[in-house]
Structures are given as C-alpha cells and as structure tokens.
Amino acid sequence: MSEKKSPRIRRARVSILCGPILGVALLLAGCQAAQPTTEVSPQEMERAKNTLQPLKEQLVDALTGALQEGDAESAIAVCREIAPQIAAELSVDGVRMGRTSHRLRNPDNAPEPWIEPLLAAYLEDPENPKPRAVRLDDSTIGYVEPIYAMSFCLSCHGPSIEPALNETILSLYPEDQATDFRMNDLRGLFWVTLPSDTGTETDT
Ligand code: HEC
Structure with missing residues (x-):
C-alpha cells in the first residue's frame, strides 16, 4: 500500500513545485508577447477580421471550384500555389497574413x-472559436482565428485519403502531419499582422 502511495505523493509534490514556476514563466512569456500592456481594441479586432476576410473567402471559393471539377491534382495546386499567392497579394500596406497549424503539411507554414x-x-480550449489578438509592438497587432475542418477538407486531411492522392501529397510533403483530422477538429489558424490604430500606443 505504502509503495503505491509514493508516486502519487511525488506527483503531488512536483505539481506543488511546478505550479508557481509555471505561473511565473507564463507571466513572463505573456509580458514579452504583448509588450505595451494595452489590450487590442474592439475596433482593431474588427479591422483585423475584415482584413482576413478576403483570404478566407477566396480560398474556399478556389478550393470548392477545383474540387467540383473533380480534379484532386488541381485542388492540391490551390492549396499549394493559390493559397500562398492570395495571401501574398493581400499582404500589402504593412499587412502580412497566412495560415498555420499545430500539425503541418508544409513546414514553411x-x-x-x-x-x-x-x-x-486554442488547443487547450479547441471548441472556443473566439478570435484572439496581441500587440506585437507599438505600431503592430497580431490577430488569429481558428480554422475548423469541414467535411470536404477531409479528402486531403482526413483519416482515409484516396491512395493516389495520398501518394501525390506524400511526394510533395514527405513530413506531412496534416492527416487524420475529423469533422470540426481544430485544423489550424488564419493569422494576420497589421498596423495598430494610430494613437492607441500613446494612451499607455
Ligand atoms: C486537395 C487537397 C486539399 C484539400 C481539399 C484541403 N487541403 Fe489544406 N492543404 C493541402 C495542401 C497540399 C497543403 C499544403 C499547402 C502549402 O504547401 O502551403 C494544405 C495546407 C493547409 C493548411 C496550412 C497549414 C499546413 O498544414 O501547411 C491549412 C490550415 C489547411 N490546409 C486547411 C484546410 C482546410 C480547413 C480545408 C477545407 C476547407 C482544406 N485544407 C482542404 C491540401 C488540401
């Protein structure tokens, strides 16, 4: 009995020790991520959301178009070439945007x-879709929105991918981790960085 107890006690001790250390570390990391302590304003959130909107719309349009034609190769081209191209075209006037994930297909993302x-x-609270934002410096904010897997995404990111398609994907992305997603899983994030509202930084 006493032998069974000891790992539990040890674990408890570890969490007592690590709790405060983790707390301080998170606090420090938090301070570093958002240098000036002002929160991103609702107006800035709205502007970031609107800035990202065309990327989201154009991507879904391009993908559904390619998939309707039934040509998986051209749908792959949409993800591979058109997605970065749309993001690049929209990344003007101090704005940058793109897609990322915890399970990447392309390590460049x-x-x-x-x-x-x-x-x-988001990974800790995957079903909470609210956008999040941080102040990156005096004049820039970073904003993200979660991307959830829809049914048509699963043909290329799901648990069973058609063999020929899978082969093409693996030949292009030998380190692919972006499979085995299910409907409504958190697939990744859309992100954008953009100039903050003028004047907010002087409020601090
Ligand atoms: C025809 C196959 C295909 C379909 C359908 C598809 N994807 Fe992808 N997806 C890819 C490929 C290929 C990449 C790698 C793109 C690159 O090289 O940047 C990718 C990359 C991504 C990325 C960027 C992060 C990473 O892993 O590199 C996200 C996010 C993503 N896909 C989400 C989705 C979502 C959400 C859907 C459904 C709306 C979807 N995909 C549908 C093939 C597909």
Missing part, C-alpha cells in the same frame, strides 16, 4: 513565435 502561445490556447 510553421507558426511564428507570437502565434505559438495563441495556438496553444
């Missing part, structure tokens, strides 16, 4: 450091 804690927060 890895989360930037400011996105990592936000992604971790």
